[in-house]
Amino acid sequence: MITIDIVSDIVCPWCFIGKRRLATAIELVEQERPNFSYQIHWLPFFLNPDTPPEGELYLPFLEKKFGSRERVDALFENVRAAGRPYGIEYAFEKIAFRANTLKAHRLLYWAQQRGPVDQLVERLSSPSFNLANTLAIWKRWSISQRSAACQPKKPRAYLASDQNQDTVRQLEREYRQRGINSVPSFILQNSELIVGAEDPKVAEGILQHMQKS
Numbered sequence: 001m002i003t004i005d006i007v008s009d010i011v012c013p014w015c016f017i018g019k020r021r022l023a024t025a026i027e028l029v030e031q032e033r034p035n036f037s038y039q040i041h042w043l044p045f046f047l048n049p050d051t052p053p054e055g056e057l058y059l060p061f062l063e064k065k066f067g068s069r070e071r072v073d074a075l076f077e078n079v080r081a082a083g084r085p086y087g088i089e090y091a092f093e094k095i096a097f098r099a100n101t102l103k104a105h106r107l108l109y110w111a112q113q114r115g116p117v118d119q120l121v122e123r124l125s126s127p128s129f130n131l132a133n134t135l136a137i138w139k140r141w142s143i144s145q146r147s148a149a150c151q152p153k154k155p156r157a158y159l160a161s162d163q164n165q166d167t168v169r170q171l172e173r174e175y176r177q178r179g180i181n182s183v184p185s186f187i188l189q190n191s192e193l194i195v196g197a198e199d200p201k202v203a204e205g206i207l208q209h210m211q212k213s
Contacts, residue, residue, distance in 0.1 A: 001039055002038040002211075004038055005186070005190070006019070006041070006186055007045050007183055008184045008185075010124050012045075012184070013083065013090060014196070021199065021203070024086070025200040029208060032208070042112065042117060042121060043175060044169075045175065045183045046102075047101075048098065051100040051101075054100070055097035055098055055099045057097060058097055059072070061098050076092045082197070105172075106163075107120075108124070109167065110155065194206070
């Protein structure tokens with residue numbers, strides 16, 4: 001079984017594109033190797049670690065970071081163009097606040113101990129990046145999983161606590177210390193590193209090679 005560790009942040013639009021491109025790469029491998037076996041593990045990264053717990057206004061932050069509204073709009077269009085072939089229609093104009101993603105990372109950490117989280121990641125990575133309804137997202141996901149272990153009452157109490165907060169932050173620090181300083185980053189079999197939302201052919205080639213070796 002091939003292990004795929006994905007270091008990402010929910011609010012990073014390229015991370016969502018990278019997720020979809022990886023899925024495409026896996027589909028290409030499976031066309032040639034129907035028995036291809038893999039396991040994905042999601043790891044935390046704070047794209048903007050200084051984000052206040054309550055979040056902050058989205059556009060003013062980006063305009064300050066990139067220098068002007070014109071540059072921000074150009075970046076938005078670039079990301080939109082990259083996302084469209086993979087079924088992603090970004091709605092940046094609907095984003096009011098830049099979210100602090102600690103709770104989302106804690107939720108993923110908690111959920112991964114109970115089963116696959118692909119659909120949860122899909123829901124949390126919605127193009128509008130609205131994490132205010134994290135619990136509603138969890139409820140819809142847990143119902144779709146039909147799992148007693150994933151009922152919404154449990155994560156509600158969990159997210160209201162500070163459980164695993166230090167663990168998630170420590171994990172993030174560890175991967176920064178390993179040299180991960182941009183996302184998405186994909187670690188295949190704990191040896192091969194792909195940085196960025198690369199073309200699916202890149203991951204496919206590495207995965208094919210690993211299957212042969």
